[in-house]
Amino acid sequence: MDQNAKKQAVALAALEYIKPDTVIGVGTGSTVNFFIDALASIKHTFAGAVSSSKASTDRLSALGIEVFELNDVDSLSIYVDGADEVTEHKHMIKGGGAALTQEKIVCAVAKTFVCIVDDSKQVPVLGKFPLPVEVIPMARSYVARELVKLGGDPVYRQGVITDNGNVILDVHNLTIINPRELEATINNIAGVVTNGIFALRGADVVLAATDNGVATFK
Numbered sequence: 054m055d056q057n058a059k060k061q062a063v064a065l066a067a068l069e070y071i072k073p074d075t076v077i078g079v080g081t082g083s084t085v086n087f088f089i090d091a092l093a094s095i096k097h098t099f100a101g102a103v104s105s106s107k108a109s110t111d112r113l114s115a116l117g118i119e120v121f122e123l124n125d126v127d128s129l130s131i132y133v134d135g136a137d138e139v140t141e142h143k144h145m146i147k148g149g150g151a152a153l154t155q156e157k158i159v160c161a162v163a164k165t166f167v168c169i170v171d172d173s174k175q176v177p178v179l180g181k182f183p184l185p186v187e188v189i190p191m192a193r194s195y196v197a198r199e200l201v202k203l204g205g206d207p208v209y210r211q212g213v214i215t216d217n218g219n220v221i222l223d224v225h226n227l228t229i230i231n232p233r234e235l236e237a238t239i240n241n242i243a244g245v246v247t248n249g250i251f252a253l254r255g256a257d258v259v260l261a262a263t264d265n266g267v268a269t270f271k
């Protein structure tokens with residue numbers, strides 16, 4: 054099965070987690086795009102969506118799915134999103150598409166986080182994928198120096214401005230042994246908006262598409 058077929062399979066599997074008449078949190082990325090397309094076929098069964106990026110909002114709206122502002126919603130039954138890496142502990146690196154901050158906010162509100170990946174994203178230890186860090190532009194050089202002190206090799210993602218008007222540093226050469234601790238440490242650097250480790254609030258369910266079907270990890 055090719056990678057797109059796996060993304061589509063895992064996106065369809067996530068539909069089973071949708072509760073009728075609730076608002077759904079929707080992530081960002083190529084895997085989630087398959088999920089959004091699948092949502093369109095059942096759009097009359099749920100109340101609408103809260104989106105984590107302009108790209109997902111545009112795709113949801115184009116398919117006739119109502120998108121609410123997070124501030125106007127009391128609760129989200131579920132958050133569905135992809136990941137760049139995920140471990141057996143359901144810790145993740147996210148933000149390859151620069152949407153990490155709004156993803157982390159929407160995810161925080163949701164009762165259940167369902168992470169959808171193909172099996173190429175499953176790793177024993179986080180860190181081979183460069184860790185995205187969203188940074189207030191004026192703090193870029195300072196934050197980069199602090200990330201070097203933590204053992205990383207930050208690279209400015211040239212030409213990318215996030216939906217929040219900030220920049221991204223991608224931190225190479227980290228082996229993330231304690232993701233919860235590193236997530237908190239990096240978020241404590243002045244000028245960091247957030248980083249792409251999702252471990253303090255990891256996934257509740259990981260659905261991973263393989264050649265033999267979709268595996269579920271709870």
Ligand SMILES: O=C[C@H](O)[C@H](O)[C@H](O)COP(=O)(O)O
Nearest residue numbers: 082083084135148149150152
């Ligand atoms: O900022 C982007 C998100 O964190 C994505 O969920 C992540 O990059 C995975 O995207 P894709 O499904 O395209 O591999």
